Amino acid sequence: MLTEITLLGSGDMRSIPQPGCDCRNCLLAKNQYNFYRCEKRTNFSLLIRHNNRYTLIDAGPMIYAQLLNYYNSFLSFRDIDNILLTHDHFDHVGGIPLFYGNVKADGRSYELFCLKEVFQEIKSRYDWLFLTKNWKLFEYNEISFFEKFEIDGLKIMPIPMVHKVPTAGFVISFQSSEGIEKKIAIATDTKEIKEECKKFISGADLLFLGTVCEENKFPILLKGFFPDKPFREVFKREKVDHLTIEEAKEVYFDLRAKTTIAVHITHGNDTHDELSKRYDTEDFKIGYDGMTFIF
Numbered sequence: 001m002l003t004e005i006t007l008l009g010s011g012d013m014r015s016i017p018q019p020g021c022d023c024r025n026c027l028l029a030k031n032q033y034n035f036y037r038c039e040k041r042t043n044f045s046l047l048i049r050h051n052n053r054y055t056l057i058d059a060g061p062m063i064y065a066q067l068l069n070y071y072n073s074f075l076s077f078r079d080i081d082n083i084l085l086t087h088d089h090f091d092h093v094g095g096i097p098l099f100y101g102n103v104k105a106d107g108r109s110y111e112l113f114c115l116k117e118v119f120q121e122i123k124s125r126y127d128w129l130f131l132t133k134n135w136k137l138f139e140y141n142e143i144s145f146f147e148k149f150e151i152d153g154l155k156i157m158p159i160p161m162v163h164k165v166p167t168a169g170f171v172i173s174f175q176s177s178e179g180i181e182k183k184i185a186i187a188t189d190t191k192e193i194k195e196e197c198k199k200f201i202s203g204a205d206l207l208f209l210g211t212v213c214e215e216n217k218f219p220i221l222l223k224g225f226f227p228d229k230p231f232r233e234v235f236k237r238e239k240v241d242h243l244t245i246e247e248a249k250e251v252y253f254d255l256r257a258k259t260t261i262a263v264h265i266t267h268g269n270d271t272h273d274e275l276s277k278r279y280d281t282e283d284f285k286i287g288y289d290g291m292t293f294i295f
Contacts, residue, residue, distance in 0.1 A: 002177045003295040004049040005184065005206065007263065008066040010287040011041030012212060013091035014267040015062060025271055038272040038288040042066055043091040044188050044264050046208065047080075050174055053152040055082040057170065057186060061094030070290045077102030082151050083138075085114035086188055087167035088121040097126050100137060109139035111151065115158070116142050117166040143168065159197040161190035163241045171200045176295040184208070185257070188264050191241045193251055206293060207257035210264035211248040214275075217268055245279055245286075252284050261287040 016039060017026035029039040043060025054075070056063075067075055077099055086092055099110055112119070119140055123130055129137055143149060145168070148157045154174050161167040169187040176182045185201040187193060188210040193201065201207060243251065245262060252260040260283065269275060275286045285291075 001051060003174060003182070005293045005295070006047045006049075006070060007208070007261065007287050007289065007291040008045040008047050008070060009042035009060060009062060010263045010265055010289050010291070011043060012264045012266045013043060013060075013089070015043065016041040016267050018267055021267075023268075025267065025269070028271060037290070040289055041265060041267075042289055043094075044210075046186060048154065048172070051153045053081045054079055055084065055151065055154060056080050057084045058086055058092040058188075059083060059095040059099075060091045063095035064098055066289070078104050080110065082111045082113065084156070084170060085112070085118050085122075086161070086169065086186070087115075087163060087165050088118045088125075089165065089189070092189075093118075093122055096122060097129060100129055103135075103137065107135060109136045111141060112138040113141045113143050113149075113151070113156075115144070115166050115168055118168075121165075157200055159187075159200055160194060161187060162192050162194065163189045169197070169201075171204070174295075182206075182295050189242065191243060193255070198255060201255050201257070204255070204257040205259065205295070207252070207255065207260045208263050208287070209248050209251060209260055210242055211245045211262040212242040212264060212266045213244060213269050215244045215246050245275070249279065249284060258283060259293075260284045261291065263287045 017029040025039055042062040042065060044058055045060055045063060045066055046057040048055045119142070143158045145158050145160050148155060150156065154172050157171040158168040159171060161169045167189055169185065169190065171183065171185045173181055173183045183204045184206040185204040186208045187201065188208065190210060242264065248262055262285065272286060272288055279286055
């Protein structure tokens, strides 16, 4: 059976289009005829269908729209079996409460996999999701860095990312429809790949790598996040904890992934078409919502 991997969302917390924004990106993304579908970006999320089971990686606040847009309503929340979370930032977990209104008909729980710190934060933030005594909406499975686990034929290794909060990347291996072992890696929110992690990612068939913007867009991006602070203080790169597109290309060369997809792209970049013209190669691509890969 074929394994399908769909990039549900290629953006960061500031989706495209933004309400009230008339930048070129937003105007193109709002085009009603959908000529510029690649300009639309929702929060990062990835869906893996393997052995006819669905595994979701990150559930941001736009997960509802993502399932509607790319699966024509044929896929519902109830079809999702497993949820893996990278970290607790809102654009990666803000859609978790939406599962509350989509309890599985057979009473089964959603299998939730994340670091202990991430689960504690979610439970604190959305305590009402865990109050019921008669059934569990989520069956929590604690994961730890470098400790491999398996779900539905997917072998998963959590690896540490360099971010403001405890954050996991994932290296996932599985058997393709041809019986060949394939490896994909997810490294969304990080400002570097640690040396101890490179050996696990190296040579991946598919790598999803977080890149917020081009280097020359950082001053504008940071000033938007910290409008009241002096420019010199704002420009300190360590406040962002993300790779630029240029840095991501260096990482891609170092890791020798067969295909690398740039994701977690923020509002304020050039259009998807312009970024693609500058950076796309045969095996490095600027990601877009709805991008699908078959193994």
